[in-house]
Amino acid sequence: MxxxxxxxxxxxKVSNYKKEANQISFTLNTQDYSYMMIARNGxxxxxxxxxxxxxxxxxxxxxxxxxxIANGREAVGAIAEKKMKKSGSRSGGLTSPMPxxxxxxxxxxxxxxxxxEVILILEAMKMEHSICSDKDGVIKKINYKVGELVKGGVxxxxxx
Amino acid sequence: xxxxxxxxxxxxxxxxxxxxxxxxxxxxxxxxxAEDDKxxxxxxxxxxxxxIGEGTLQDTYxxxxxxxxxAKRSKADAIHPGYGFLSENAEFANMVEQAGIIFIGPTxxxxxxxxxxxxxxxxxxxxxxxxxxGYHGDDQSEETLVKEAKKIGYxxxxxxxxxxxxxxxxxxxxxxxxxxxxxGAKSEGLKSFSSDKVLIEKYVQxxxxxxxxxxxxxxxxxxxxxxxxxxxxxRFQKVVEETPAPNINQQLRLKVCETAxxxxxxxxxxxxxxxxxxxxxxxxxxxxxxxxxxQVEHPVTEMVTGQDLVKLQIMIAQGDKLPLNQSExxxxxxxxxxxxxxxxxxNNFMPSIGRIDTIGAPSLRDxxxxxxxxxxxxVGVNYDPMLAKLVVWGETxxxxxxxxxHSLDEILFLxxxxxxxxxxxILSHGDFIAGNIHxxxxxxxxxxxxxxxxxxxxxxDMIAALSFAEKRLIYQESHVMExxxxxxxxxxxx
Numbered sequence: 001m002x003x004x005x006x007x008x009x010x011x012x013k014v015s016n017y018k019k020e021a022n023q024i025s026f027t028l029n030t031q032d033y034s035y036m037m038i039a040r041n042g043x044x045x046x047x048x049x050x051x052x053x054x055x056x057x058x059x060x061x062x063x064x065x066x067x068x069i070a071n072g073r074e075a076v077g078a079i080a081e082k083k084m085k086k087s088g089s090r091s092g093g094l095t096s097p098m099p100x101x102x103x104x105x106x107x108x109x110x111x112x113x114x115x116x117e118v119i120l121i122l123e124a125m126k127m128e129h130s131i132c133s134d135k136d137g138v139i140k141k142i143n144y145k146v147g148e149l150v151k152g153g154v155x156x157x158x159x160x
Numbered sequence: 161x162x163x164x165x166x167x168x169x170x171x172x173x174x175x176x177x178x179x180x181x182x183x184x185x186x187x188x189x190x191x192x193x194a195e196d197d198k199x200x201x202x203x204x205x206x207x208x209x210x211x212i213g214e215g216t217l218q219d220t221y222x223x224x225x226x227x228x229x230x231a232k233r234s235k236a237d238a239i240h241p242g243y244g245f246l247s248e249n250a251e252f253a254n255m256v257e258q259a260g261i262i263f264i265g266p267t268x269x270x271x272x273x274x275x276x277x278x279x280x281x282x283x284x285x286x287x288x289x290x291x292x293x294g295y296h297g298d299d300q301s302e303e304t305l306v307k308e309a310k311k312i313g314y315x316x317x318x319x320x321x322x323x324x325x326x327x328x329x330x331x332x333x334x335x336x337x338x339x340x341x342x343x344g345a346k347s348e349g350l351k352s353f354s355s356d357k358v359l360i361e362k363y364v365q366x367x368x369x370x371x372x373x374x375x376x377x378x379x380x381x382x383x384x385x386x387x388x389x390x391x392x393x394x395r396f397q398k399v400v401e402e403t404p405a406p407n408i409n410q411q412l413r414l415k416v417c418e419t420a421x422x423x424x425x426x427x428x429x430x431x432x433x434x435x436x437x438x439x440x441x442x443x444x445x446x447x448x449x450x451x452x453x454x455q456v457e458h459p460v461t462e463m464v465t466g467q468d469l470v471k472l473q474i475m476i477a478q479g480d481k482l483p484l485n486q487s488e489x490x491x492x493x494x495x496x497x498x499x500x501x502x503x504x505x506x507n508n509f510m511p512s513i514g515r516i517d518t519i520g521a522p523s524l525r526d527x528x529x530x531x532x533x534x535x536x537x538x539v540g541v542n543y544d545p546m547l548a549k550l551v552v553w554g555e556t557x558x559x560x561x562x563x564x565x566h567s568l569d570e571i572l573f574l575x576x577x578x579x580x581x582x583x584x585x586i587l588s589h590g591d592f593i594a595g596n597i598h599x600x601x602x603x604x605x606x607x608x609x610x611x612x613x614x615x616x617x618x619x620x621d622m623i624a625a626l627s628f629a630e631k632r633l634i635y636q637e638s639h640v641m642e643x644x645x646x647x648x649x650x651x652x653x654x
Binding site: 100 | 510511512513515517518520541542569572574575576577578580581584614616618619620621622623624625626627628629630
């Protein structure tokens with residue numbers, strides 16, 4: 001069986017995927033891998049693939065993503081069919097550089113803006129981040145109001 | 161007068177740090193919490209805890225009148241400000257003492273003196289403390305600043321007089337950058353600290369940040385607890401701190417420490433303080449600033465000296481004599497602190513927020529995790545992104561490094577992106593291991609500190625872990641505080 005995963009946004013396909021109780025095997029990049037889960041305690045587990053190591057998987061988000069820590073490495077992962085929505089909908093417009101709170105909205109929908117003009121200000125970690133227009137045009141959409149919390153990478157406004 | 165009840169005017173790990181020592185001394189503890197912090201351990205584990213409302217920091221942890229009112233109502237006889245927040249606010253120190261409450265910290269005069277970067281240098285010049293060549297004058301006209309800058313010679317550093325944390329700082333290498341930098345530092349200073357006064361200093365190439373822990377009682381005793389090396393910084397924020405400072409001979413170490421003691425004596429200081437020096441590669445050092453509070457990185461000093469600095473703070477505040485003399489303070493072994501930040505070092509250090517599924521705990525001996533969160537608590541955008549401090553002691557620096565790397569793997573902070581892996585890359589870097597460190601270590605080694613590309617083996621390990629977790633696919637709404645095991649206790653608090 002083929003199965004697709006996303007590790008840090010990168011699509012990874014494995015073949016010969018087989019999962020039984022505490023055993024998983026698959027082929028990745030022509031290499032065969034086989035793992036046994038020796039123990040689990042909450043989010044944490046001990047895996048064995050010829051040598052033992054610790055791993056942990058966090059709670060899955062609405063987008064089907066979870067934090068993975070395996071053998072000391074950290075990543076955000078998702079399983080293809082469980083992934084409900086592409087993470088960080090970056091489709092067009094001006095995106096938030098990081099999670100934060102909308103501190104000020106300086107322009108209205110419909111108003112004209114020049115490239116570099118500040119449309120709104122995001123407050124995150126005690127700092128202000130100006131979200132500036134990326135072109136000369138008219139504001140088509142402003143997606144948030146003052147005081148609202150936003151995630152990183154979401155569209156805040158659109159200029160046409 | 162013996163202190164019997166302390167109000168801690170802070171949050172997170174430092175509130176818990178002070179609470180611990182107070183408990184050990186048999187002192188009752190009152191904590192305060194902003195509404196969005198009500199599930200955090202500092203709001204739960206004290207003898208009494210009071211809400212200070214919601215809103216901005218000005219409404220909560222920086223609300224002087226409210227804090228004093230809580231202290232009076234709960235009959236606290238002392239207030240410990242922790243670090244940050246109101247710890248270096250002279251007006252607050254005054255208000256506390258006027259309310260008949262002991263302020264566990266220096267006098268308002270010392271706070272004012274050392275909080276003013278120009279004033280403090282003028283005062284220290286008089287007692288012959290080495291200062292970086294620079295201009296600290298009152299004439300703030302652009303002509304004078306330009307003239308003085310050229311006199312000192314490039315590279316120079318322009319900084320806002322009341323600045324901190326890298327705000328209002330500019331490095332200038334060439335003539336054409338000068339005027340823009342002066343104006344930038346002035347406007348940033350005005351915005352952040354309501355003062356556009358700037359000072360200019362010689363910029364030391366590859367400097368080290370060496371600081372000295374001081375403790376002064378009210379009986380004329382001024383002691384040092386040796387130095388800390390805090391050169392590993394990112395954008396002027398410390399990331400890794402250690403003591404003793406590597407590659408410094410004993411003679412230089414003592415000279416630095418004794419200079420710091422002269423400062424404490426010279427200004428008749430009281431309480432815990434830290435003098436920060438900038439040290440050139442040849443060992444020349446200059447006074448940079450004095451922090452009139454307990455530092456974030458104080459635990460490394462506690463690890464190598466075996467002293468409890470918070471206990472000494474409390475003793476000094478109640479008028480006791482320091483219970484030891486200089487010759488009894490010794491450095492034993494080596495200690496390293498790693499600051500765990502909720503940020504994604506592989507994505508431009510963007511802050512991360514969310515719910516912590518599992519923190520984990522260090523298992524090795526002489527390893528301390530000072531942390532202000534519990535499993536299941538939320539990390540939001542309203543406060544500092546520092547989650548915890550991992551403090552490790554080893555007989556040698558080499559052992560302290562290897563224990564730190566091992567321990568970083570044990571504290572997961574699962575659920576959030578953290579800088580743990582980045583810290584491991586710093587600690588494993590050849591130049592760090594060799595002690596070749598300076599304040600530009602991080603920018604200079606940017607490429608080597610970048611994440612290694614995951615191998616097929618790494619990816620396979622992650623896929624296996626993810627697959628085993630699959631049947632536990634549960635969507636967790638963030639802010640699901642009902643799942644917090646401590647929620648039910650909250651009703652018992654006032």
